């Protein structure tokens with residue numbers, strides 16, 4: 071039984087054909103699996119190992135190397151605050167400290183309600199629009215604490231809305 | 237979209253204000269694929285000659301002459317050859333490749349096709365950092381359009397030239413921007429670099445001869461082919477040809493990315509494009525080319541021209557084009573610490589000097605910044621940094637040591653001012669960041 075949707079299984083089949091050796095598809099497959107499941111579950115690791123004819127251990131070794139790949143769930147909205155040099159000079163530390171206070175969690179922790187998780191990250195390539203924050207894959211740039219608050223309010227509302235809808 | 241500044245010279249960024257340049261129709265409407273047509277009619281050697289004549293040097297950081305790199309690829313090879321585009325863009329201070337990926341993805345595709353023709357390769361990959369998901373989507377879209385119209389795949393536009401091209405996502409690792417680590421990652425492995433030699437031109441991806449170039453380098457190729465190498469070279473001073481994208485950040489009124497001819501005065505970049513120092517503060521330091529390059533004191537930076545040779549003359553590098561401006565109110569101990577936290581976190585751990593050195597330096601800098609430390613440690617930090625230099629398998633070790641050494645040299649007094657339990661004179665956050673906690 072595959073833990074993935076038929077669409078993702080099809081995408082994997084196409085991906086594996088793009089390279090001289092299908093092992094090359096491993097890192098993208100892991101990231102796309104995580105996108106669908108939220109994290110790399112044991113079933114996901116097992117299935118990807120099977121598709122690539124690799125051992126689960128070999129797959130886990132690769133997972134451990136890449137900072138975006140996770141073997142535990144995060145919040146629905148994963149808030150990543152850059153504090154590297156350009157952001158440091160424009161208030162990245164203040165944004166990060168504010169998130170800690172507001173969300174009540176620290177680095178790589180998830181709030182009890184599962185809506186938000188927090189991570190202090192390295193440069194996200196938004197230096198000339200510092201300070202910058204990424205929430206899941208969305209960039210938010212040139213932020214003040216007040217603007218960040220509005221953005222987090224909007225995500226929180228979306229989480230509430232989606233819950234009452236379903 | 238970005239509107240041009242009057243002081244800019246837009247070559248790579250010439251389509252940044254064209255709303256539909258990321259679509260095939262928009263690209264074709266503004267000279268798209270005309271350079272490829274021209275290149276395919278030329279002998280491969282002639283294409284390489286043209287790139288050599290342009291003086292183009294790699295925009296990824298090391299500044300290696302692009303035409304020369306291409307010429308190292310053997311003509312005959314029993315193994316398949318490859319063209320790789322390095323879109324890992326992770327050097328702190330650098331955010332330019334992102335704009336090319338967003339506004340002009342076809343220019344990257346066209347540059348890679350031309351490179352493929354020049355070196356006799358028929359396959360390529362664009363390695364995009366995992367955080368840039370919207371840009372991966374954009375590139376996949378561009379590739380799909382290009383393939384459907386016969387610009388990618390077999391017998392491109394009836395020329396007899398075949399080239400397969402795909403985008404590939406990373407998943408978070410600065411080290412994967414290092415060319416051999418990128419190839420490991422592209423083979424589905426951890427991004428641990430390879431011993432060199434052999435260099436990629438001889439043995440790269442899957443053991444085949446490989447050219448790897450930065451996004452901006454490849455996007456510069458079509459205009460060079462269209463207008464001629466000499467035309468491009470004429471934008472800068474001798475041996476420093478062309479234009480490049482400079483990413484300005486830090487304590488300026490206006491941060492931004494602008495394309496300027498090489499040799500452009502840094503003072504003008506800060507004053508005329510950046511709107512001057514923020515709140516009228518005094519300039520203290522400049523990171524001239526991304527976090528790996530030695531910092532320059534304000535007075536040296538003020539008179540500097542931004543080209544490879546001028547920056548080398550004052551002991552630093554043009555690097556990746558990331559110019560970070562630091563004002564007088566900044567704690568340089570904190571700045572050094574933040575840089576070290578980054579390299580400590582990103583070290584792949586293969587070589588002892590890099591793995592242990594960055595850890596030790598992070599610990600020492602943390603202690604200093606918290607008001608601890610010993611005077612003797614200032615010299616010890618210098619010694620440890622010097623012992624990393626040149627003793628590692630890849631350049632990440634040097635990248636950690638060089639900025640640290642420059643800060644220890646130029647702002648030594650600030651370290652002494654932090655000693656003996658004194659609070660940071662700049663009142664910055666005193667704890668080390670969480671980054672690197674894993």
Ligand SMILES: Cc1cc2nc3c(=O)[nH]c(=O)nc-3n(C[C@H](O)[C@H](O)[C@H](O)COP(=O)(O)O)c2cc1C
Pocket residue numbers: 293294295296297298299300302322323324325326327410411412413414415416448449450451453454630631632635
């Ligand atoms: C630790 C490290 C990280 C690097 N990161 C990048 C990067 O993100 N993008 C890039 O183009 N080059 C990066 N480089 C440089 C590449 O190794 C390589 O020199 C470059 O891709 C060559 O392209 P170019 O000649 O067009 O500059 C990095 C080098 C090192 C040592």
Ligand code: SF4
Pocket residue numbers: 411429582583584585586587588590591628629630631632633634
């Ligand atoms: S210098 Fe650092 S990052 Fe490079 S190979 Fe050695 S340990 Fe790894």
Ligand code: FES
Pocket residue numbers: 152153154155156157158192193194195196197200202328329330
């Ligand atoms: S330093 Fe924060 S985005 Fe580059």
